[in-house]
Amino acid sequence: xxxxxxxxxxxSIKGAAVYDDGKMLDVFSLPVIKGEPGEDTIEKLIDxxxxxxxxxxxxxxxxxxxxxxxxxxxxEKGVVVSSNNLKWENLxxxxxxxKRLPYPVRIANDAxxxxxxxxxxxxxxxxxxxxxxxxxxxxGGGIVLDGELYExxxxxxxxxxxTVVQFGGRECSCGRKGCLERYASATALVFDxxxxxxxxxxxxxxxxxxxxxxxxxxxxxxAARQGDLxxxxxxxxxxxxxxxGILNYCNIFRPNIVILxxxxxxxxxxxxxxxxxYLAKERYGFPRSPVVKVVPAKLGYDSGxxxxxxxxxxxxxx
Amino acid sequence: xxxxxxxxxxxSIKGAAVYDDGKMLDVFSLPVIKGEPGEDTIEKLIDxxxxxxxxxxxxxxxxxxxxxxxxxxxxEKGVVVSSNNLKWENLxxxxxxxKRLPYPVRIANDAxxxxxxxxxxxxxxxxxxxxxxxxxxxxGGGIVLDGELYExxxxxxxxxxxTVVQFGGRECSCGRKGCLERYASATALVFDxxxxxxxxxxxxxxxxxxxxxxxxxxxxxxAARQGDLxxxxxxxxxxxxxxxGILNYCNIFRPNIVILxxxxxxxxxxxxxxxxxYLAKERYGFPRSPVVKVVPAKLGYDSGxxxxxxxxxxxxxx
Numbered sequence: 161x162x163x164x165x166x167x168x169x170x171x172s173i174k175g176a177a178v179y180d181d182g183k184m185l186d187v188f189s190l191p192v193i194k195g196e197p198g199e200d201t202i203e204k205l206i207d208x209x210x211x212x213x214x215x216x217x218x219x220x221x222x223x224x225x226x227x228x229x230x231x232x233x234x235x236e237k238g239v240v241v242s243s244n245n246l247k248w249e250n251l252x253x254x255x256x257x258x259k260r261l262p263y264p265v266r267i268a269n270d271a272x273x274x275x276x277x278x279x280x281x282x283x284x285x286x287x288x289x290x291x292x293x294x295x296x297x298x299x300g301g302g303i304v305l306d307g308e309l310y311e312x313x314x315x316x317x318x319x320x321x322x323t324v325v326q327f328g329g330r331e332c333s334c335g336r337k338g339c340l341e342r343y344a345s346a347t348a349l350v351f352d353x354x355x356x357x358x359x360x361x362x363x364x365x366x367x368x369x370x371x372x373x374x375x376x377x378x379x380x381x382x383a384a385r386q387g388d389l390x391x392x393x394x395x396x397x398x399x400x401x402x403x404x405g406i407l408n409y410c411n412i413f414r415p416n417i418v419i420l421x422x423x424x425x426x427x428x429x430x431x432x433x434x435x436x437x438y439l440a441k442e443r444y445g446f447p448r449s450p451v452v453k454v455v456p457a458k459l460g461y462d463s464g465x466x467x468x469x470x471x472x473x474x475x476x477x478x
Numbered sequence: 479x480x481x482x483x484x485x486x487x488x489x490s491i492k493g494a495a496v497y498d499d500g501k502m503l504d505v506f507s508l509p510v511i512k513g514e515p516g517e518d519t520i521e522k523l524i525d526x527x528x529x530x531x532x533x534x535x536x537x538x539x540x541x542x543x544x545x546x547x548x549x550x551x552x553x554e555k556g557v558v559v560s561s562n563n564l565k566w567e568n569l570x571x572x573x574x575x576x577k578r579l580p581y582p583v584r585i586a587n588d589a590x591x592x593x594x595x596x597x598x599x600x601x602x603x604x605x606x607x608x609x610x611x612x613x614x615x616x617x618g619g620g621i622v623l624d625g626e627l628y629e630x631x632x633x634x635x636x637x638x639x640x641t642v643v644q645f646g647g648r649e650c651s652c653g654r655k656g657c658l659e660r661y662a663s664a665t666a667l668v669f670d671x672x673x674x675x676x677x678x679x680x681x682x683x684x685x686x687x688x689x690x691x692x693x694x695x696x697x698x699x700x701a702a703r704q705g706d707l708x709x710x711x712x713x714x715x716x717x718x719x720x721x722x723g724i725l726n727y728c729n730i731f732r733p734n735i736v737i738l739x740x741x742x743x744x745x746x747x748x749x750x751x752x753x754x755x756y757l758a759k760e761r762y763g764f765p766r767s768p769v770v771k772v773v774p775a776k777l778g779y780d781s782g783x784x785x786x787x788x789x790x791x792x793x794x795x796x
Contacts (some may be wrong), residue, residue, distance in 0.1 A: 326644060327719065340766075408642055409641070411637040412621075416631060
């Protein structure tokens with residue numbers, strides 16, 4: 161049993177056939193051309209997919225096509241309501257697919273499908289209540305409750321990065337002030353690193369970023385590991401903000417685990433030990449509540465494709 | 479078809495037989511005596527309930543007993559893990575009931591059962607995605623997703639008042655700093671009212687609270703309605719904090735409506751118009767997302783009893 165999982169990103173579209181044990185066949189890929197109408201991009205994607213299905217000889221095994229898309233999605237109507245990254249608006253993507261292909265099609269927000277992939281086939285395998293936070297340009301969120309993806313009414317919820325953690329705080333791209341993603345995203349970490357470098361000309365972060373050729377999310381962590389005080393301060397503040405955000409979701413959902421993905425999740429035990437220690441100390445505000453473990457994602461960039469496919473595979477499994 | 483709904487509070491226990499249209503028979507009531515062991519209180523409650531069932535002649539119609547309890551509840555084991563208000567710990571309440579009565583018993587957190595009552599039989603009747611916030615001593619929360627009560631893994635989530643909206647903000651009873659309930663509860667409103675009165679000896683709030691004999695959640699609203707600037711400032715700040723909290727839950731759950739209960743919800747259109755205007759302006763951070771309407775609760779103190787009964791009635795209905 162196979163489902164096609166497609167992950168649409170801001171610069172490229174990637175897809176693959178996924179078996180119901182989570183294993184993938186070859187990945188196909190299509191660049192996203194800036195300014196190209198969404199309809200045209202989707203027609204090209206279907207061309208590519210038709211060839212892929214033929215080449216792999218899997219036409220008879222496919223039970224459906226799942227697609228993860230950045231932006232606001234109407235999962236019931238199968239429409240991309242609005243995607244800032246792609247400049248798509250009211251794109252009836254499922255309808256376009258169905259005109260040309262005989263398979264059922266489902267769409268989901270990209271953060272949701274990635275979370276679903278990790279929950280079902282990755283770091284959350286076999287665990288019922290899973291929250292995933294993707295720490296990138298923003299903070300994406302995914303919620304899996306008792307093995308089912310919770311996307312919010314009409315698939316338009318689970319915007320875990322767009323919850324205010326600081327009244328009147330940093331301005332967010334969403335229009336609000338003080339959203340979690342302004343404190344816990346990779347972008348926020350780079351912002352805070354740059355600010356700390358301005359304030360601390362003596363910091364190791366200057367040498368590290370010069371060696372790397374850029375200031376990214378790793379600079380403060382590298383400096384902190386080497387005992388740099390300014391770097392350590394950035395890292396500690398970042399971990400505080402992220403942990404408080406995680407605690408909020410613990411108190412709402414009481415998940416068994418929280419999965420972190422994105423480049424920052426590569427910081428390993430240094431990061432995860434500190435977060436888990438913080439959570440254990442704070443105990444979610446309720447001394448008797450069950451421990452939540454925070455763990456790194458396992459599937460990397462494949463989580464989106466695998467999760468999109470899982471929109472079909474998992475249902476058939478369960 | 480009848481279920482017994484019981485609402486356990488810090489000072490009294492109230493219960494009633496509830497029909498599957500949400501209508502209640504007479505209410506029975508038992509005071510909670512401070513210092514009395516939980517087992518003893520429950521035995522008395524069962525005595526009372528046995529007489530009630532006999533008096534009402536409903537023994538054969540009862541399909542179950544639902545109980546809402548303040549504190550941390552293990553719904554699967556049927557145990558009150560810990561209740562600060564009642565000083566109960568690890569009380570196997572379902573087991574005690576089952577020893578003496580032939581009916582199935584379910585327990586829920588009191589805020590959850592009240593939300594379920596409002597969602598199924600009150601202000602949320604017929605509406606699938608409902609969030610309720612109870613604005614009292616603290617901020618209680620309840621989540622109903624597609625007609626089903628979401629209590630969090632093991633029934634220990636939905637603590638919507640204990641999410642941080644201000645990093646390092648006001649100290650909360652839960653141990654965290656900056657929880658929503660420190661800004662949006664009735665207690666918080668009284669705190670802010672008292673502070674504003676200290677700073678503004680000219681404010682109408684002094685006369686109003688003297689007339690009332692106390693400073694409560696109505697003082698600032700009454701003053702604001704009469705054009706008092708200090709009172710208006712308190713009310714506006716309160717509405718800002720509450721609305722931001724509601725927006726957070728909109729972005730996570732995208733509910734159709736948010737129900738507010740507690741004394742503050744009696745402020746009527748003056749309050750609800752302002753909240754709904756704020757939400758419409760902020761549009762949940764996403765201009766295309768569906769509008770969420772914020773409305774007052776309808777069932778008053780009965781929501782807990784009706785919701786506890788609905789733990790059985792709604793399942794049979796759907």
